[in-house]
Amino acid sequence: xxxxxxxxxxFHYPHMIDEEKLVWERFMDLYPDKFETVDxxxxxxxxxKIESEPGTPWPRMAKMLSQKRIDVxxxxxxxxxxxxxxxxxGLSALGQIYGYRTLFIKGFASFPTPKILVVCSTIxxxxxxxxxxxxxxxxxx
Numbered sequence: 004x005x006x007x008x009x010x011x012x013x014f015h016y017p018h019m020i021d022e023e024k025l026v027w028e029r030f031m032d033l034y035p036d037k038f039e040t041v042d043x044x045x046x047x048x049x050x051x052k053i054e055s056e057p058g059t060p061w062p063r064m065a066k067m068l069s070q071k072r073i074d075v076x077x078x079x080x081x082x083x084x085x086x087x088x089x090x091x092x093g094l095s096a097l098g099q100i101y102g103y104r105t106l107f108i109k110g111f112a113s114f115p116t117p118k119i120l121v122v123c124s125t126i127x128x129x130x131x132x133x134x135x136x137x138x139x140x141x142x143x144x
Contacts, residue, residue, distance in 0.1 A: 037077060
């Protein structure tokens with residue numbers, strides 16, 4: 004499964020706010036050949052399940068609104084890299100990136116185990132120490 008989109012700058016990146024867009028585009032400028040294709044706002048996990056009358060849109064809507072959403076999946080062939088994009092990284096990024104990888108593996112077991120990457124513009128020394136101890140690659144751009 005290659006990504007649906009070419010790895011290049013776009014006018015809009017689903018689920019990214021303006022400051023994250025700037026970080027992501029700096030990363031792409033520095034690494035223009037890093038990925039072949041990408042997916043943005045990639046949903047993983049089961050989400051919430053609700054009971055409803057047959058034919059109503061509520062169960063589907065509840066699921067979609069409650070699923071976890073990966074900022075970016077970068078693809079080289081069928082090999083994925085799950086990417087969390089932040090302006091300033093905090094410890095919450097550690098839970099996010101490992102959680103996304105766990106849910107991706109559960110939902111897409113036929114693919115290689117995804118690599119993980121946090122892309123940011125700033126990170127404190129304490130947060131860097133923790134992420135590096137957890138073996139989470141960090142790219143500060």
